[in-house]
Amino acid sequence: MSYNTILTEVEGKVAIITLNRPQVLNALNDELMDELGAAMLGFDADDGIGCIIVTGSEKAFAAGADIAAMAKHGFQDVYRGDFISRNWEQIKRVRKPVIAAVSGYALGGGCELAMMCDTIMAADNAKFAQPEVKLGIIPGAGGTQRLTRAVSKAKAMDLALTGRMMDAVEAERAGLVARIFPQADLIVEVKAIAKTIADMPLITAMMVKESINAAYETTLSEGIRFERRLFHACFATNDQKEGMAAFIEKRPAKFTNS
Numbered sequence: 001m002s003y004n005t006i007l008t009e010v011e012g013k014v015a016i017i018t019l020n021r022p023q024v025l026n027a028l029n030d031e032l033m034d035e036l037g038a039a040m041l042g043f044d045a046d047d048g049i050g051c052i053i054v055t056g057s058e059k060a061f062a063a064g065a066d067i068a069a070m071a072k073h074g075f076q077d078v079y080r081g082d083f084i085s086r087n088w089e090q091i092k093r094v095r096k097p098v099i100a101a102v103s104g105y106a107l108g109g110g111c112e113l114a115m116m117c118d119t120i121m122a123a124d125n126a127k128f129a130q131p132e133v134k135l136g137i138i139p140g141a142g143g144t145q146r147l148t149r150a151v152s153k154a155k156a157m158d159l160a161l162t163g164r165m166m167d168a169v170e171a172e173r174a175g176l177v178a179r180i181f182p183q184a185d186l187i188v189e190v191k192a193i194a195k196t197i198a199d200m201p202l203i204t205a206m207m208v209k210e211s212i213n214a215a216y217e218t219t220l221s222e223g224i225r226f227e228r229r230l231f232h233a234c235f236a237t238n239d240q241k242e243g244m245a246a247f248i249e250k251r252p253a254k255f256t257n258s
C-alpha cells in the first residue's frame with residue numbers, strides 16, 4: 001500500500017509509520033489522518049505485527065492540525081463534517097500497543113496525536129505544547145482531557161492557557177513522557193523497545209493495553225473488576241501455560257499468540 005503523507009515500513013514484528021509532510025512540519029490534514037488511520041488499522045489486523053511506532057522527522061513529530069486547511073472553516077463545516085472525530089478517533093480503535101517516538105515539535109494536534117498513542121518516548125530535542133488558545137480555538141483532539149490526566153490540572157492549565165512549550169525533561173518529569181533518548185538514538189532505541197513488546201505474547205499485551213486504558217474511563221473499583229476479569233481470562237490462553245512452564249523449566253518461552 002502506498003500513501004502520500006506517511007511512510008510505512010516493517011522490521012520483524014514492528015511496524016513503523018513516519019508522518020511525512022516535511023514542508024509543513026507534518027501538519028496534520030485530513031489526508032494524513034485518513035492515511036494514518038488506514039495504516040494503523042491495517043497493521044492492527046496483520047497477524048505478523050506486534051507493536052506499532054508512530055514517528056515524525058527530527059525537527060517535528062507534528063506541528064499540529066493543519067492551520068491553513070482549517071482557517072476558513074465555519075461552525076457548519078466542522079460540526080457537519082465531524083471535524084477531528086471523523087478520522088482522528090480511528091487511532092483509538094487500534095488494539096495493539098502503539099508507541100509515539102517524538103522528536104522536535106509535538107504541538108497542538110501533534111501533542112494530542114502522541115497522547116492518543118499508548119506511550120510516548122521522546123528525543124532530548126522534543127517540545128510539547130497546546131498552543132491552540134493563540135489561534136482562538138481550544139485543543140480539539142483530546143488535549144484538555146488527556147493532558148490533564150497525564151500531567152495534572154495545574155500543568156495542563158499552565159500549558160493550554162499560555163500555549164508555552166514544554167521540553168522533554170519537563171515532560172518526563174510531569175509524566176507525559178516515559179523515557180528520553182539523545183535525538184540521534186531515538187528511533188533505534190524505540191525500535192528496540194517495540195521489539196521487546198512485540199516479542200511478548202500478543203493477546204496478553206493487548207489485554208495490558210486494554211486494562212490500562214480502562215483506568216482512564218472507570219472508577220477504581222470498576223477498573224479493578226475489569227482487570228480481574230482479563231487476568232482470569234489469561235489462564236485460558238496457551239501462552240500462559242507456555243510462559244509459566246518455560247519459567248519453571250528455566251528455558252526461553254516460545255509464545256504462539258494463542
Ligand code: CAA
Pocket residue numbers: 023024025027028063064065066067068069084105107108109110112131132135138139140141143
Ligand atoms: N499548520 C499548517 N502549516 C504549518 C503548521 C501548522 N500547524 N505548522 C507549521 N506550518 C508550516 C508553516 O506555515 C511553514 O510553511 P511555509 O514555509 O510555507 O511558510 C512551515 O510549516 C515551516 O514552519 P515555520 O516557518 O513557522 O517554522 P519555524 O521553525 O519558524 O517555527 C513552529 C516552527 C514553532 C512549529 C511554528 O511553525 C508554529 O508555531 N506552528 C504552528 C503550531 C500550532 O499553532 N499548532 C497548533 C495547531 S491547531 C491544532 O492543532 C488544533 C487541534 O487541537 C487539533
